[in-house]
Amino acid sequence: MRTLKFLLRKEFRQIFRDPSILRLILIMPVIQLLILPWAADYEIKNIKLAVVDLDHSEYSRQLINKITSSGYFILTDYSSSYEQSLGKIEHDKADLVLQIPGHFEKELVKEDEAKLFIAVNAINGVKANLGAAYLRTIIQDYNSEIRTEWIQFPRFSAETHIEVTYSNWFNPLMNYKYFMVPGILVILLTMVGTNLTAINIVKEKEIGTIEQINVTPIKKYHFILGKLIPFWLFGLFVLTIGLSIARLVYGIIPSGSFITIYVFAALYLLAVLGLGLLISTYSANQQQAMLLSFFLMMIFILLGGLYTSIDSMPEWAKWITRFNPVSYFIEVMRMVVLKGSTLSDIKYQLLVMGGFAVFFNGWAIISYRKRG
Amino acid sequence: MSNGKVITAEQLTKRFGDFVAVDHISFDVMKGEIFGFLGANGAGKTTAMRMLCGLSLPTSGKATVAGFDVFKENEKIKKSIGYMSQKFSLYEDLTVKENMEFYGGIYHKSDKFIKEKTTFILNELHLTKEGNKLVKSLPLGWKQKLAFSVAIFHEPEIVFLDEPTGGVDPVTRREFWNMIYQAADRGITVFVTTHYMDEAEYCSRVSIMVDGRIEALDTPSQLKKTYEAASMDEVFLRLARKAVRAAD
Amino acid sequence: MRQFFSFIKKEFYHIWRDKRTMFILLGMPVVQIVIFGFALTNEVKNAKIAILDNSKDAATTSLSAQLNASRYFDIEKNLVSYTQVEEEFKKGKIKLAVVFPQHFSEDLLHFNKAQVQLIADASDPNTANQLTNYATAIIMDYQNRITNERKLPYTINTEMRMLYNPQLKGAFNFVPGVMAMVLLLVCTMMTAITIVKEKEMGTMEVMLVSPMRPQMVVLAKAVPYLLLSTINIASILLLSRYVLEVPINGSLILLVFESILFTLVSLSLGLLISSMAGSQQAAMFISLIGMFLPTIMLSGFMFPVENMPLPLRIVSNIVPAKWYYNIVKSVMIKGVGLHVIWKETLILGGMMLFFLTLAIKRFKIRLA
Numbered sequence: 001m002r003t004l005k006f007l008l009r010k011e012f013r014q015i016f017r018d019p020s021i022l023r024l025i026l027i028m029p030v031i032q033l034l035i036l037p038w039a040a041d042y043e044i045k046n047i048k049l050a051v052v053d054l055d056h057s058e059y060s061r062q063l064i065n066k067i068t069s070s071g072y073f074i075l076t077d078y079s080s081s082y083e084q085s086l087g088k089i090e091h092d093k094a095d096l097v098l099q100i101p102g103h104f105e106k107e108l109v110k111e112d113e114a115k116l117f118i119a120v121n122a123i124n125g126v127k128a129n130l131g132a133a134y135l136r137t138i139i140q141d142y143n144s145e146i147r148t149e150w151i152q153f154p155r156f157s158a159e160t161h162i163e164v165t166y167s168n169w170f171n172p173l174m175n176y177k178y179f180m181v182p183g184i185l186v187i188l189l190t191m192v193g194t195n196l197t198a199i200n201i202v203k204e205k206e207i208g209t210i211e212q213i214n215v216t217p218i219k220k221y222h223f224i225l226g227k228l229i230p231f232w233l234f235g236l237f238v239l240t241i242g243l244s245i246a247r248l249v250y251g252i253i254p255s256g257s258f259i260t261i262y263v264f265a266a267l268y269l270l271a272v273l274g275l276g277l278l279i280s281t282y283s284a285n286q287q288q289a290m291l292l293s294f295f296l297m298m299i300f301i302l303l304g305g306l307y308t309s310i311d312s313m314p315e316w317a318k319w320i321t322r323f324n325p326v327s328y329f330i331e332v333m334r335m336v337v338l339k340g341s342t343l344s345d346i347k348y349q350l351l352v353m354g355g356f357a358v359f360f361n362g363w364a365i366i367s368y369r370k371r372g
Numbered sequence: 373m374s375n376g377k378v379i380t381a382e383q384l385t386k387r388f389g390d391f392v393a394v395d396h397i398s399f400d401v402m403k404g405e406i407f408g409f410l411g412a413n414g415a416g417k418t419t420a421m422r423m424l425c426g427l428s429l430p431t432s433g434k435a436t437v438a439g440f441d442v443f444k445e446n447e448k449i450k451k452s453i454g455y456m457s458q459k460f461s462l463y464e465d466l467t468v469k470e471n472m473e474f475y476g477g478i479y480h481k482s483d484k485f486i487k488e489k490t491t492f493i494l495n496e497l498h499l500t501k502e503g504n505k506l507v508k509s510l511p512l513g514w515k516q517k518l519a520f521s522v523a524i525f526h527e528p529e530i531v532f533l534d535e536p537t538g539g540v541d542p543v544t545r546r547e548f549w550n551m552i553y554q555a556a557d558r559g560i561t562v563f564v565t566t567h568y569m570d571e572a573e574y575c576s577r578v579s580i581m582v583d584g585r586i587e588a589l590d591t592p593s594q595l596k597k598t599y600e601a602a603s604m605d606e607v608f609l610r611l612a613r614k615a616v617r618a619a620d
Numbered sequence: 621m622r623q624f625f626s627f628i629k630k631e632f633y634h635i636w637r638d639k640r641t642m643f644i645l646l647g648m649p650v651v652q653i654v655i656f657g658f659a660l661t662n663e664v665k666n667a668k669i670a671i672l673d674n675s676k677d678a679a680t681t682s683l684s685a686q687l688n689a690s691r692y693f694d695i696e697k698n699l700v701s702y703t704q705v706e707e708e709f710k711k712g713k714i715k716l717a718v719v720f721p722q723h724f725s726e727d728l729l730h731f732n733k734a735q736v737q738l739i740a741d742a743s744d745p746n747t748a749n750q751l752t753n754y755a756t757a758i759i760m761d762y763q764n765r766i767t768n769e770r771k772l773p774y775t776i777n778t779e780m781r782m783l784y785n786p787q788l789k790g791a792f793n794f795v796p797g798v799m800a801m802v803l804l805l806v807c808t809m810m811t812a813i814t815i816v817k818e819k820e821m822g823t824m825e826v827m828l829v830s831p832m833r834p835q836m837v838v839l840a841k842a843v844p845y846l847l848l849s850t851i852n853i854a855s856i857l858l859l860s861r862y863v864l865e866v867p868i869n870g871s872l873i874l875l876v877f878e879s880i881l882f883t884l885v886s887l888s889l890g891l892l893i894s895s896m897a898g899s900q901q902a903a904m905f906i907s908l909i910g911m912f913l914p915t916i917m918l919s920g921f922m923f924p925v926e927n928m929p930l931p932l933r934i935v936s937n938i939v940p941a942k943w944y945y946n947i948v949k950s951v952m953i954k955g956v957g958l959h960v961i962w963k964e965t966l967i968l969g970g971m972m973l974f975f976l977t978l979a980i981k982r983f984k985i986r987l988a
Binding site: 003005006007009010208209216218 | 457
Binding site: 293 | 648715736739755757759777918924949960
């Protein structure tokens, strides 16, 4: 215990002696947490629409009016040439082209059937799909209006109608920030924690002080605890700042309890710091440590379920996510913050995280050798 | 510690793949001795020393330090030794006092001991005013003397010094050796590697390593006699000329 | 010039000696492109849903079967009561619940009207949004099929053409994005620590007393990494084309040229960070923690830039990856030429000059 006291005192002194690093690792996450959640919005709006109107009829104008007044679309081009409109898509001036063929009105009225052509920039498949779906719904609505105009008998007798009602539970206003802010917080916490630990130890290797430590009778786990505890406390501090920002700036109040978040976070940080230790034992210099942690971070973050849903990943990628601590924490944050889950609801995740913590730290302690 | 031997080595060997860094060396070091370990760069001095300190596992042979086996009891050895590596290894972002407190603490010394010893050392080194300065602000010579003081802060039986005076001016070197003598007088055995031949003259006994083997081991005066040389420099040149291994 | 080359040679030796780092630098982009190219898709597939069927008749069974048959949904559970819905959501497995009221078929037959309730777990609003959209589409299809059994007058048919990506593959959108991200971060990190490392090690002074001009010292740092990066560009393009099967519809030469330009931007940015940072650690934190998330979130491949609020749309312009992502999409997938992307190209060129000049300037200040 006494050894640990001296180790801790030394670590804290070193951390506070370099305020530039301390400022950096506090300010960077805060700024990002303040800015980035505003960018996260998958909802498709402001779709750029180019219209090719070859009919120039009353109906075609009505249809265009109806589309632009829906709020989803911005009319960026109105022309009589399909080629010109495709050029707009090439230049990213349009996402969708609606072509109204000549004689549209005439065919609809005389032959009971008319055709519209829609071309979509489908590079972003989801955006294309949703944009096209909105457009089709508007056209269908317009179609119904025309029918009621022409057909006198009551409409419900002819058209079957299934009414769909929607409920969005846990986040009825579909506020993306409730979902992104805790997620971004988790990612920042992970990056800061892993990097700090990894680089700190590698630095001692580079300077040569670790050899001086290795020649003392110090116990391996003492040394490692001496490194873990300060960064663990630091991580909890960053978490507290992050949760305060979530509360004050984004008005996010967890439906679950803070205790649940902190219990899980405490365990999570142990696992993540253990990973940092592990990276440091396998790196000879700071550059290697950074590249290794960058590689792992990128996998952890992009396969963490925050940006794209884990359910839609291929089987092997889902398998990777099971070994991804970030995905568990994001899941837990979402459960506690939005659904009010309690400790007993997340006992599986707690168990897994405990496993990670033991595994990473155990491996780090075993592979840290005082003699080569 | 029979017969006053504090270090014994028998056929001690270290291989890195095909390369034999230390080739079956055998020697004893007596209590209170200043044992000089000489050799050209790359002769295997540092590797041999690292094995004795428990930083590197020997490939074969036998060795004890302070009565403990280097293979099995390396953690026990560490309680009895001090070590000063070639690389400067105090924390530059801690103050002089903080470094002493830290190293004293991890050797399980009491607060009172640490305090008294710190005051004592700062006095000895005339660094009382610099106690609260960051180590990185001190000149190299002072840092080296400080590193030595920290290496023997916990009063070990043996202290290992790996080329402790590299890059230091002659005056400071002289002072440094005075500190080594004082330590030896207090009964601390000193095991020191160097390639300054004038320093070899200060040692009780020296061994000269060439290509991983010990080619000669005796008191400086006896060595000069054996090799009919006027100085240790000459002794060394005669032996080192046989080397085939390139210096690094 | 001879000095300059001997300098570059020295930088090369540094990289060549540290085999592990070199291996990571060349291997990492390969692994990342493959993993993310396959795994990242914002399309929802096989989402687990639950059905609460209070009617259990021909219509509801048929609709449930159709939901289950689509690639978007897998029916995980059939519930019997409303309270179970919340339980299932809390466990976190079910993303959507479909509730059929009693007498669904009868209502449909007699009144031509019936109700379905979709309850989404909106703790993930993106998935919730998409799932309700897909489910609605399937229900509408079902409704139209019933309707079309009787032919209606005045029908507008729509014909849809999906341009560039008829199969709506996620890779077409994500591969350009991942390319931008990997190139930017790897290149920036490579040069970010070079200058500050030599300063920490004390080797910088040796160079400063040499007759080399300071700007040459800075430039020489970037050259070897530029060569490493061209290897990365080659491997990334080959993988995208042959493993991820994203076509290169435009000019390959243009694509390679733009990629090298983007690499130069990233390397210059790294040099700038290196000339400003006080320690290797600081340089690394800035280039990794400081740039990682902004690159993912503001370059447009995760979240369309046009959806963002105005201040962020402005901020996104300083993210180099945004411009490169647009270029790659245009050249690789749309197959257009320089006449469409000249603006983006100019911006990248400007960024490179800006970063580089600033880096050299900062470096000189440090010398003074």
